[in-house]
Amino acid sequence: MAVGYARFAAVSLGLLLASTAATGIALILPPNPLSALLLIAKEQVLPGVESRLAEQSPVRNAKVRAELARLGEHPWAGVYRTAGIWPTELVLAPEEGFTLYRGSGCGNCARFVALGSVLAVESSTLKLGVELAEPDDTSGAWFGLDDTLHLVRWGELAFAVPASRLELFCAEASDGVTFPYVPFRTVGIPGDLEHPLRPPGKPTVPREFEHLLLDEPIAGSITALAAWRRRAELDGKELQAFDALFALDVGADDGLVVGMHLFVPGAWRPDRFSGRVEAVEPRSARLQLLVFEDRREWARGLVGERVSTHAPEPKPR
Numbered sequence: 524m525a526v527g528y529a530r531f532a533a534v535s536l537g538l539l540l541a542s543t544a545a546t547g548i549a550l551i552l553p554p555n556p557l558s559a560l561l562l563i564a565k566e567q568v569l570p571g572v573e574s575r576l577a578e579q580s581p582v583r584n585a586k587v588r589a590e591l592a593r594l595g596e597h598p599w600a601g602v603y604r605t606a607g608i609w610p611t612e613l614v615l616a617p618e619e620g621f622t623l624y625r626g627s628g629c630g631n632c633a634r635f636v637a638l639g640s641v642l643a644v645e646s647s648t649l650k651l652g653v654e655l656a657e658p659d660d661t662s663g664a665w666f667g668l669d670d671t672l673h674l675v676r677w678g679e680l681a682f683a684v685p686a687s688r689l690e691l692f693c694a695e696a697s698d699g700v701t702f703p704y705v706p707f708r709t710v711g712i713p714g715d716l717e718h719p720l721r722p723p724g725k726p727t728v729p730r731e732f733e734h735l736l737l738d739e740p741i742a743g744s745i746t747a748l749a750a751w752r753r754r755a756e757l758d759g760k761e762l763q764a765f766d767a768l769f770a771l772d773v774g775a776d777d778g779l780v781v782g783m784h785l786f787v788p789g790a791w792r793p794d795r796f797s798g799r800v801e802a803v804e805p806r807s808a809r810l811q812l813l814v815f816e817d818r819r820e821w822a823r824g825l826v827g828e829r830v831s832t833h834a835p836e837p838k839p840r
Contacts, residue, residue, distance in 0.1 A: 572655055572656070580655075588602075588614060590617070594616065603681075603706035606702055609628050611706060615649075636656065636657045638656075647676075648674070648729075649672040650670060650671060651669075669685045673689060675727060676726065677725075679710055680719070682703060688795060690732065691703075696726050698834035700835075740833035741777055741832045742773070742833070743771050743777070743808075744828065745770070745825050746772050749769060751766070751768070765815075767814050767825075768810070769822075775804065776806055782799065784798045785831060786830060786835060787828065787830050797812055798813075810830065
């Protein structure tokens with residue numbers, strides 16, 4: 524530890540001396556140049572998560588892919604990717620572990636966002652050791668993994684679904700329209716990976732989630748704005764988050780259960796933070812809808828609107 528601090532001090536001092544020798548440095552440094560130099564030195568001696576991901580992930584990714592080439596066909600190891608032109612890609616193998624790469628149309632945004640190991644496999648469930656992952660307050664974290672990964676078969680596709688996203692995955696499978704934004708791979712006949720079709724039937728999810736898969740849509744109406752709740756943990760940089768809690772005229776007798784997601788006219792598409800049924804009675808329920816900024820008047824205007832587990836059909840382009 525003493526060696527590390529000594530190196531930190533030496534690098535800091537070297538950077539500071541270099542800065543005094545440069546005549547134009549004062550024009551580009553912030554008001555406290557010493558603090559800026561110390562931050563640079565700290566990153567060199569004790570690099571942050573993003574720096575370590577950028578350094579370590581390409582090496583790990585190459586090792587995982589080399590293992591996949593040696594394995595050939597495998598029950599679960601492989602390359603999983605999301606649909607679209609710039610996919611998020613999960614490369615997964617038994618011994619070398621995994622890497623998670625977020626694609627992007629932005630020239631500077633595509634990057635590795637996580638890497639780790641496979642600790643255990645039980646049937647179609649993998650226990651992961653996430654060694655490095657982008658912090659929760661970065662955009663890459665929204666594509667992250669937790670320590671449990673479920674491999675869900677749906678038709679000729681296999682989806683790699685983190686445990687924290689299984690509820691939403693079931694909602695997407697039940698809404699009749701959405702192709703889940705989850706890494707997947709084909710099983711058997713290759714298909715279109717950029718523009719895949721929704722498989723027929725139902726996915727094979729863990730038993731404790733089967734009750735969230737619907738045979739037919741459930742629809743009802745909003746009867747009241749029952750409450751307004753602050754969600755500070757979901758605030759954006761300049762936006763405050765709230766939950767609008769609506770009373771509905773459908774409930775358990777209609778097949779509605781806690782954890783189902785409903786579409787509300789004029790609102791964002793449901794995600795794992797929003798559009799969720801959080802309580803049910805035999806003939807009524809309470810729906811939580813995430814709203815940014817204090818838009819209570821807008822929320823009161825939704826009373827009387829119809830809601831449904833079925834997604835609106837996409838508009839023709």
